[in-house]
Amino acid sequence: MSGVFMGMPSLPVFGDGNLHIDEPFPAAAHRELGNTQMRANLRHATHTIRDKRIKVVGELPDWEELRDAGAATKNQVMANLPALLEEFEKNFTARGGIIHWARDADEANRIVSDLIKEQDTTEVVKVKSMATQEIGLNEYLEEQGISAFETDLAELIVQLGHDKPSHILVPAIHKNRTEVRDIFLAEMPNVDPNLTDEPRLLAMAAREHLRRKFLSAKVAVSGANFALADSGTLAVVESEGNGRMCLTLPETLITVMGIEKLLPAKEDLEVFMQLLPRSSTGERMNPYTSLWTGVTEGDGPQNVHLVMLDNGRTAALADKYGRTALNCIRCSACMNVCPVYERTGGHAYGSTYPGPIGAILSPLLTGIKSEENSSLPYASSLCGACFDACPVKINIPEILVHLRGEDVDSRRGEKKLPSQMDLMMKGAQWAFSSGKNLGLLEKGLPLGKLAAGQDKKIKRLPGIAAGWTQSRDIPAPPSQSFRDWWKKEHQSEATTMKQEK
Amino acid sequence: MKIALFATCIVDAMYPQTARATVKILERLGHEVIFPSGQACCGQMHINSGYMDEALPVVANHVQAFEADAYDVAVAPSGSCVASVKHQHPILAERCGDAALKARAEAVGAKTYELSQLLVDVLGVTNAGEQLGSHFPHKVTYHPSCHGMRSLNLGDRQLDLLKSVGGIEVADLPEADQCCGFGGTFSMKNADVSSAMLEDKAKNIESTGASLCSGGDASCLMHIGGGLSRTKSNTTTLHFAEILASTMAEPVSVTGEVFVGKGGKR
Numbered sequence: 001m002s003g004v005f006m007g008m009p010s011l012p013v014f015g016d017g018n019l020h021i022d023e024p025f026p027a028a029a030h031r032e033l034g035n036t037q038m039r040a041n042l043r044h045a046t047h048t049i050r051d052k053r054i055k056v057v058g059e060l061p062d063w064e065e066l067r068d069a070g071a072a073t074k075n076q077v078m079a080n081l082p083a084l085l086e087e088f089e090k091n092f093t094a095r096g097g098i099i100h101w102a103r104d105a106d107e108a109n110r111i112v113s114d115l116i117k118e119q120d121t122t123e124v125v126k127v128k129s130m131a132t133q134e135i136g137l138n139e140y141l142e143e144q145g146i147s148a149f150e151t152d153l154a155e156l157i158v159q160l161g162h163d164k165p166s167h168i169l170v171p172a173i174h175k176n177r178t179e180v181r182d183i184f185l186a187e188m189p190n191v192d193p194n195l196t197d198e199p200r201l202l203a204m205a206a207r208e209h210l211r212r213k214f215l216s217a218k219v220a221v222s223g224a225n226f227a228l229a230d231s232g233t234l235a236v237v238e239s240e241g242n243g244r245m246c247l248t249l250p251e252t253l254i255t256v257m258g259i260e261k262l263l264p265a266k267e268d269l270e271v272f273m274q275l276l277p278r279s280s281t282g283e284r285m286n287p288y289t290s291l292w293t294g295v296t297e298g299d300g301p302q303n304v305h306l307v308m309l310d311n312g313r314t315a316a317l318a319d320k321y322g323r324t325a326l327n328c329i330r331c332s333a334c335m336n337v338c339p340v341y342e343r344t345g346g347h348a349y350g351s352t353y354p355g356p357i358g359a360i361l362s363p364l365l366t367g368i369k370s371e372e373n374s375s376l377p378y379a380s381s382l383c384g385a386c387f388d389a390c391p392v393k394i395n396i397p398e399i400l401v402h403l404r405g406e407d408v409d410s411r412r413g414e415k416k417l418p419s420q421m422d423l424m425m426k427g428a429q430w431a432f433s434s435g436k437n438l439g440l441l442e443k444g445l446p447l448g449k450l451a452a453g454q455d456k457k458i459k460r461l462p463g464i465a466a467g468w469t470q471s472r473d474i475p476a477p478p479s480q481s482f483r484d485w486w487k488k489e490h491q492s493e494a495t496t497m498k499q500e501k
Numbered sequence: 502m503k504i505a506l507f508a509t510c511i512v513d514a515m516y517p518q519t520a521r522a523t524v525k526i527l528e529r530l531g532h533e534v535i536f537p538s539g540q541a542c543c544g545q546m547h548i549n550s551g552y553m554d555e556a557l558p559v560v561a562n563h564v565q566a567f568e569a570d571a572y573d574v575a576v577a578p579s580g581s582c583v584a585s586v587k588h589q590h591p592i593l594a595e596r597c598g599d600a601a602l603k604a605r606a607e608a609v610g611a612k613t614y615e616l617s618q619l620l621v622d623v624l625g626v627t628n629a630g631e632q633l634g635s636h637f638p639h640k641v642t643y644h645p646s647c648h649g650m651r652s653l654n655l656g657d658r659q660l661d662l663l664k665s666v667g668g669i670e671v672a673d674l675p676e677a678d679q680c681c682g683f684g685g686t687f688s689m690k691n692a693d694v695s696s697a698m699l700e701d702k703a704k705n706i707e708s709t710g711a712s713l714c715s716g717g718d719a720s721c722l723m724h725i726g727g728g729l730s731r732t733k734s735n736t737t738t739l740h741f742a743e744i745l746a747s748t749m750a751e752p753v754s755v756t757g758e759v760f761v762g763k764g765g766k767r
């Protein structure tokens with residue numbers, strides 16, 4: 001054991017690794033919007049999964065109750081995290097597993113790399129895992145002379161294509177099958193040069209390639225979907241079976257898992273095993289669910305390690321309004337229904353976690369002050385489709401708004417020169433905090449006509465409002481506000497009444 | 502019933518005819534409408550943009566304005582403003598550490614309704630043609646705004662009311678539940694994405710062949726109408742309150758000066 005969990009650290013430590021974005025969202029989105037092939041692929045894929053999800057969710061009469069149960073369990077986990085972690089550690093260790101605690105990405109990477117080096121190998125197979133992507137494990141291992149082979153088909157496509165994942169569940173969602181074939185032909189060793197883009201043939205080519213890796217690897221690295229505190233059990237949920245190969249064949253198994261993945265007891269799986277597959281792929285059940293508890297002599301991996309990753313999670317937990325983001329089970333339903341994600345794709349979010357959950361999770365883990373991450377909470381029209389779809393009812397729009405508030409407050413704290421937006425908001429505060437003020441401002445409405453053309457439309461606005469008029473006209477304002485009309489109407493009423501007297 | 506009208510800032514300043522239509526409908530049903538004069542804005546723009554300190558006096562003003570007069574219920578022709586009053590005001594007050602304001606905001610929120618909510622749930626209007634004399638002989642399509650649909654769970658209330666208007670033809674809008682891309686300051690901060698969303702919404706609207714797209718939020722309609730106008734579309738937008746207010750004797754004039762676009766093929 002490399003350490004003992006001491007409860008919440010007094011000062012939150014923010015996360016690092018692939019959580020920081022290096023270009024503000026609007027700029028990245030602008031670039032990605034220009035990629036019409038990607039947009040078409042993405043629209044097709046997300047709409048297909050959306051329809052499937054709605055269909056299978058509709059089959060369950062108690063879907064809303066399941067969501068409530070999932071949310072309640074996760075809230076309970078977050079409220080008792082230190083105690084549950086200790087319980088889990090005790091049970092995991094009693095079954096022959098070894099736990100390592102990692103404060104941040106760097107610590108986690110070093111632990112995993114040292115464990116691999118102990119096994120005297122330079123090749124590992126990997127089960128698709130968000131946690132290892134978050135810490136940038138593959139890149140780190142490469143620097144150490146260790147090659148990590150992704151075995152999930154989509155992840156393999158991304159890896160071979162020297163690309164980045166753009167979706168948490170379907171990392172190659174932005175690629176169509178012709179593009180996949182081209183990648184295989186160019187990058188896969190020993191591939192049939194006559195390979196077509198028929199999905200079956202593509203899958204078979206990948207299968208052959210992967211089988212060689214499964215049979216030779218001494219070490220596997222995985223993530224985990226759930227960890228059960230009452231028994232010290234870990235769970236991976238997948239659909240291709242590659243995960244099970246990695247989890248059972250090698251001698252050494254190293255799992256990297258965020259500390260928020262805990263569930264109190266195995267009974268809780270009942271709820272989550274219904275919520276997860278239906279929300280993520282629109283399937284009633286996922287094809288493979290692997291559960292393992294420590295070491296079984298003569299069967300499966302004999303060295304079983306678990307790296308428990310904080311990397312900003314305790315900081316997020318300390319945020320009263322943001323902490324429910326940790327309830328996320330990474331199903332990806334929110335990104336599949338998000339109109340912003342649908343158009344920009346995952347790369348625009350610049351972090352391991354794209355889409356609506358990424359827009360809140362990344363800044364929560366890194367702290368809102370970090371570089372460009374503060375542009376992420378604004379990457380939403382707050383339409384609420386994500387909240388509707390989320391199986392554990394994370395109120396993403398509310399957390400987005402909360403984080404926008406944190407961002408504005410933190411810039412206010414730095415006493416920077418006010419931006420145009422700041423000035424606009426100040427002005428609007430004056431106008432909107434009394435009926436009298438707004439009434440005064442409305443007296444100027446007829447002036448707005450000056451800005452309008454002959455067709456009574458305003459076609460260009462200056463400054464930050466310029467974006468609005470890039471694709472929309474604004475009507476010339478009316479000559480009289482409702483307030484003035486009302487006053488006049490009711491004054492004349494009052495006068496008539498007086499005259500009648 | 503004595504009904505307090507919350508006109509909302511955008512309707513008050515830019516679309517006064519929508520508020521007038523709301524008054525007309527309620528008076529036609531025999532109710533007394535009052536206009537609390539202290540009202541200005543719900544503060545949604547400030548809150549959604551993260552300007553919580555600036556939002557606080559705006560929210561406080563709204564609460565105060567709607568405490569000033571005696572009335573039975575308050576109504577606004579806007580789903581998003583009502584959602585803000587009901588859901589955002591108490592949260593903001595709590596965040597700013599003002600427990601008293603939170604309780605007052607909750608009380609005002611509990612009395613506040615979106616127009617279709619009030620008409621259907623409280624006033625029992627199910628057939629606008631019969632009960633309001635609504636008449637509007639045009640082909641119309643309908644976009645449900647996100648906040649009404651998801652925060653207030655309005656369901657088909659607005660659409661059903663529209664369908665019951667005399668002489669109207671309502672065409673289904675493809676992908677109706679997709680956001681139009683407005684999102685307040687989102688349309689400035691992420692103008693490119695907003696425009697891409699708008700483009701798809703406009704295409705879907707035009708595919709229906711309707712001369713008007715109706716809805717329940719002036720801001721979304723301004724955004725959609727502004728996009729249709731820029732592409733010189735024959736289709737424009739109109740708030741559902743104005744369609745309900747339109748009668749045979751007093752048809753709504755859809756070519757008024759504040760409308761974007763030429764007003765469709767009429």
Ligand code: SF4
Binds near residue numbers: 331334389390
């Ligand atoms: S936030 Fe909700 S919908 Fe999005 S990935 Fe997480 S669990 Fe799924």
